[in-house]
Amino acid sequence: MTDAAIIWFTVRMAALATALLIPPALALAWLLARGTWRGKSVVETLVALPLVMPPVATGLILLKLVPHGVVFTWRAVVIAMMVMSSPFIVRAARVAFENVSPRYEQIARTLGAHEPRVFFTITLPLALRGIAGGVVLGFARALGEFGATILVAGNIPGRTTTLAVAIYDRVQLGHDSAAWQLVAAGVIVAFGAIWLSEKSTRRRA
Amino acid sequence: MTLVIDDLRIPLAHFDLEVSATMSARVTAIFGPSGAGKTSLLDAIAGLRRLQRGRITFDDVVLSDLPARARRIGYVPQETALFPHLSVERNIRYGGRHNEQHVVEVLEIGHLLDRGVTALSGGEQKRVALARALLTAPRLLLLDEPLSGLDRPLRDRVMQFLQRVRDDFNVPMLYVTHDEDELAAIADDVVRLDHGRIAV
Numbered sequence: 001m002t003d004a005a006i007i008w009f010t011v012r013m014a015a016l017a018t019a020l021l022i023p024p025a026l027a028l029a030w031l032l033a034r035g036t037w038r039g040k041s042v043v044e045t046l047v048a049l050p051l052v053m054p055p056v057a058t059g060l061i062l063l064k065l066v067p068h069g070v071v072f073t074w075r076a077v078v079i080a081m082m083v084m085s086s087p088f089i090v091r092a093a094r095v096a097f098e099n100v101s102p103r104y105e106q107i108a109r110t111l112g113a114h115e116p117r118v119f120f121t122i123t124l125p126l127a128l129r130g131i132a133g134g135v136v137l138g139f140a141r142a143l144g145e146f147g148a149t150i151l152v153a154g155n156i157p158g159r160t161t162t163l164a165v166a167i168y169d170r171v172q173l174g175h176d177s178a179a180w181q182l183v184a185a186g187v188i189v190a191f192g193a194i195w196l197s198e199k200s201t202r203r204r205a
Numbered sequence: 206m207t208l209v210i211d212d213l214r215i216p217l218a219h220f221d222l223e224v225s226a227t228m229s230a231r232v233t234a235i236f237g238p239s240g241a242g243k244t245s246l247l248d249a250i251a252g253l254r255r256l257q258r259g260r261i262t263f264d265d266v267v268l269s270d271l272p273a274r275a276r277r278i279g280y281v282p283q284e285t286a287l288f289p290h291l292s293v294e295r296n297i298r299y300g301g302r303h304n305e306q307h308v309v310e311v312l313e314i315g316h317l318l319d320r321g322v323t324a325l326s327g328g329e330q331k332r333v334a335l336a337r338a339l340l341t342a343p344r345l346l347l348l349d350e351p352l353s354g355l356d357r358p359l360r361d362r363v364m365q366f367l368q369r370v371r372d373d374f375n376v377p378m379l380y381v382t383h384d385e386d387e388l389a390a391i392a393d394d395v396v397r398l399d400h401g402r403i404a405v
Contacts, residue, residue, distance in 0.1 A: 110280045111337065
């Protein structure tokens with residue numbers, strides 16, 4: 001498998017994972033930011049868990065939860081990336097929603113707007129830059145995902161081998177220079193993602 | 206056009222807001238010191254605060270049974286709360302375009318329509334917020350300290366616009382203030398509020 005193919009596969013999987021994660025992550029972030037409900041602090045803690053747990057442990061849990069037909073397929077790669085990226089997107093979006101003054105939403109309601117319109121025309125646009133920063137960070141995290149992926153998706157060339165897994169594989173096989181080529185490519189992609197994130201955060205501030 | 210607030214009760218941080226009142230003047234001022242519960246009363250009328258008990262009716266419409274979006278109450282909050290990501294034009298059209306040309310002319314905001322709201326002066330922001338509320342064809346207009354944060358010459362000018370709105374549009378107003386001069390300039394009737402109760 002060529003370096004370009006590995007990088008392209010990883011970018012596609014990370015993009016898909018991020019895209020699939022955005023709607024539920026925004027919904028959860030909005031509920032955490034605006035809602036008062038029982039069990040909210042438990043959910044907040046659960047959301048943060050992948051940040052502090054060893055990724056391998058998360059992978060082991062996923063191995064138990066993911067259906068057999070999905071394990072060791074590209075779908076498992078996407079699931080592992082989604083789980084590991086979710087804290088970045090949910091937490092950034094929650095903070096972004098909290099920073100939108102509820103007064104704007106209230107006044108929109110007095111102007112006749114129903115809740116979906118308030119969300120899509122007031123809350124979401126005002127929170128967008130903060131959310132975008134979190135999405136880019138989540139995407140970058142997905143690109144570099146290793147621990148959970150190796151357990152739940154394995155290392156099947158052309159089917160589940162991501163950038164991080166391929167680097168590890170090449171080092172294990174003693175192909176150091178080939179590993180370094182991938183590291184260089186990975187640094188460039190990750191640098192681009194973080195740079196975009198910083199830029200969006202600075203524009204917001 | 207009569208607004209009846211019947212046995213209203215809302216718990217606030219330091220006291221309960223408890224109000225019963227009938228308001229039928231063209232402009233009724235709600236007058237009282239800071240922290241008297243004036244803004245909370247406007248929020249309750251607009252449907253932005255849950256009532257612990259009581260009923261609010263406007264003519265034969267029970268407002269307190271309706272969600273905020275169905276009340277047709279124009280609300281100009283103290284901080285204006287203009288949507289910062291929208292132009293003046295998109296702000297004022299957010300709730301409707303009723304009588305748009307006339308409102309824009311009376312409030313003299315035609316030259317501002319393409320501008321972003323964050324670039325407006327304090328007086329311009331007040332006029333745009335007023336236009337946004339009027340374009341929904343409200344049955345009642347709530348003005349929360351509309352001259353706050355403006356210096357003296359600007360206060361006089363914005364007051365002239367408010368008087369024009371009073372005279373040109375057939376919309377009753379509740380006007381929250383703690384300034385005696387504003388009472389004299391615009392109010393037909395006064396409800397005095399102190400510590401959440403109507404002072405006699």
